[in-house]
Amino acid sequence: MSSSSSAAATVSAEVAANCGLGKQQRRRLAAFDFDHTIVSQNTDTVVRDLLPTELITSNALNRLENDSWTEYMAEVFRMLHAQQVTEARIRDTIRGIPEVPGFVRLIKHLHKKLNFDLIIISDSNSVFIDEWVRAHNLSDCFQAIFTNPAEFDENGLLLVRPHHQQTDCKLSASNLCKGRVLEHFVIEQDLRHNIRYDHVFYVGDGNNDICPVLRQRACDFACARQGFAMEKHLIKNRNKLKLRANLLIWRNGFELLEQMSALPQLQLQQQLKLSMPTVPGGATVESQSQSLALNNADCKAEMARRASAAAGPTQSPQ
Ligand SMILES: [Mg+2]
Ligand SMILES: [Zn+2]
Incomplete structure (x- = not known):
């Protein structure tokens, strides 16, 4: 390999040699x-819909929806936990999609x-x-x-x-x-x-x-x-x-x-x-x-x- 080879090619060759992967x-x-x-379906909304409707439409949840989806779902998971929706129920629901x-x-x-x-x-x-x-x-x-x-x-x-x-x-x-x-x-x-x-x-x-x-x-x-x-x-x-x-x-x-x-x-x-x-x-x-x-x-x-x-x-x- 010539000395003018790019850094990437050199790295690639070194990694290949180290791993014994020549080809x-x-x-x-x-x-x-x-x-x-x-x-x-959307896995997040399917699991969210395990909540009672009044909680899904509640202000506490809706004000988060416009903000950040990740924050919104974190609150959904806290509510599900508070409602005693079990891990098994959530996993069953996912498998059923x-x-x-x-x-x-x-x-x-x-x-x-x-x-x-x-x-x-x-x-x-x-x-x-x-x-x-x-x-x-x-x-x-x-x-x-x-x-x-x-x-x-x-x-x-x-x-x-x-x-x-x-x-x-x-x-x-x-x-x-x-x-x-x-x-x-x-x-x-x-x-x-x-x-x-x-x-x-x-x-x-x-x-x-x-x-x-x-x-x-x-x-x-x-x-x-x-x-x-x-x-x-x-x-x-x-x-x-x-x-x-x-x-x-x-x-x-x-x-x-x-x-x-x-x-x-x-x-x-x-x-x-x-x-x-x-x-x-x-x-x-x-x-x-x-x-x-x-x-x-x-x-x-x-x-x-x-x-x-x-x-x-x-x-x-x-
Ligand atoms: Mg998609
Ligand atoms: Zn991007």
Whole structure:
């Protein structure tokens, strides 16, 4: 390696050598929102609705709703505890939320058949998501779940802490910038595990799913639920927003799986993978396809830019 190599490349090589991971892996990533994307309701409001109506509509609660959702839910959990709604009842309620049709199948198929890495990025909390995911036998499918960490204390009160504190991103709430989480995950996979994603899919429905898709590359896919806020916002502001990713609109998991399975980008790699023996020395299959190689060249440049940005401050401005 020449001395002019970027800091990021040096870090990457060092990490790879330390971990004994010489060979780069090329994979695909799908990142999912949770509420109204994987599950058909909002986990927070479903649990809130265990309260008697007069408490839900009370002033004590309503004045918090406009302020901060996290504070609002903290009060909801205190009220549930005061009403003696048990941990078991809350967990039962979460498990009973139906999937958005086809999502359990979609997740299993992407994980087992299409060689995807899967993550969840959600503003719900770890207790709700873990409970639902475990009940639907999906725990093994996810590499990571990024959300607000939560636990029941010894008295049975559910305590939720913010995922992080941020003020940089105006598109996102202070406790969770999904775009930042997604970027960090992709860079970490590269630097720590030598895994590069040829295509990143982001699947969501809400306004807090706009930030991550605006950071996506031209080889990525923004998958927005039809008729929901994310889709409406992206369509309405299409010219202004400068979305680089390809836009996929879906109504349910079956339809999204169909659309993803039909993508030429994924098809070609599947076929090549089946027909091409593994080449020693790490030659990559996409070099067989001009169009894909071109597309991936853009992505590599973008990846290198982000990796060097993440590796530390630039020595001198270019
Ligand atoms: Mg959502
Ligand atoms: Zn953000």
